[in-house]
Amino acid sequence: KAGVTQTPRYLIKTRGQQVTLSCSPISGHRSVSWYQQTPGQGLQFLFEYFSETQRNKGNFPGRFSGRQFSNSRSEMNVSTLELGDSALYLCASSLEAAVWDTQYFGPGTRLTVL
Amino acid sequence: AQTVTQSQPEMSVQEAETVTLSCTYDTSESDYYLFWYKQPPSRQMILVIRQEAYKQQNATENRFSVNFQKAAKSFSLKISDSQLGDAAMYFCAYRQRSGGSNYKLTFGKGTLLTVNP
Numbered sequence: 001k002a003g004v005t006q007t008p009r010y011l012i013k014t015r016g017q018q019v020t021l022s023c024s025p026i027s028g029h030r031s032v033s034w035y036q037q038t039p040g041q042g043l044q045f046l047f048e049y050f051s052e053t054q055r056n057k058g059n060f061p062g063r064f065s066g067r068q069f070s071n072s073r074s075e076m077n078v079s080t081l082e083l084g085d086s087a088l089y090l091c092a093s094s095l096e097a098a099v100w101d102t103q104y105f106g107p108g109t110r111l112t113v114l
Numbered sequence: 115a116q117t118v119t120q121s122q123p124e125m126s127v128q129e130a131e132t133v134t135l136s137c138t139y140d141t142s143e144s145d146y147y148l149f150w151y152k153q154p155p156s157r158q159m160i161l162v163i164r165q166e167a168y169k170q171q172n173a174t175e176n177r178f179s180v181n182f183q184k185a186a187k188s189f190s191l192k193i194s195d196s197q198l199g200d201a202a203m204y205f206c207a208y209r210q211r212s213g214g215s216n217y218k219l220t221f222g223k224g225t226l227l228t229v230n231p
Binding site: 043088 | 132145151156159160205210219221222229
């Protein structure tokens with residue numbers, strides 16, 4: 001099976017712009033989670049989707065949003081980019097959204113905001 | 115709020131030796147899972163091992179094993195016969211069920227492991 005894929009792998013944007021990141025989960029997986037990784041804050045949970053519904057959300061401003069499609073692919077959007085949004089954004093998929101499920105991570109999208 | 119603490123920002127070990135990475139967590143829940151993830155320089159996070167809180171037996175995966183002390187809320191990772199490929203950032207993670215289906219995965223800050231030849 002193919003692993004979790006994320007596109008694009010690298011992205012450079014300027015302040016005030018918006019960006020959309022894409023994640024394709026492992027085939028058959030219905031849960032997708034997003035994380036932001038920065039040197040200062042470490043890994044922080046953004047949100048989790050299951051069957052096209054957001055089931056869980058982290059403590060991020062409303063500029064961060066996401067959605068999941070019927071084929072389980074997910075996108076996250078960041079509007080009005082700030083310098084502090086520069087980070088590695090990781091997507092993880094799991095079979096279901098159960099506490100025991102293992103999350104499989106993608107390679108990440110490196111976002112740089114200038 | 116649940117927190118995960120990894121008190122060792124960096125560790126080093128000689129090839130073929132054994133190293134233990136520490137992790138403590140704070141929770142009032144009884145139903146949860148603990149994970150160790152590895153993130154090599156290529157950046158792809160890989161699951162190393164997981165432990166169910168209700169199981170007293172420590173999980174083992176080949177050269178990787180954990181020492182799970184539920185009362186002490188401690189979850190350390192032991193790597194035996196360290197190999198150069200073990201060099202990576204290691205993250206301890208906690209996942210619980212709270213408020214119905216509200217599963218949250220919380221990570222520690224990570225421990226950077228260097229393996230010396």
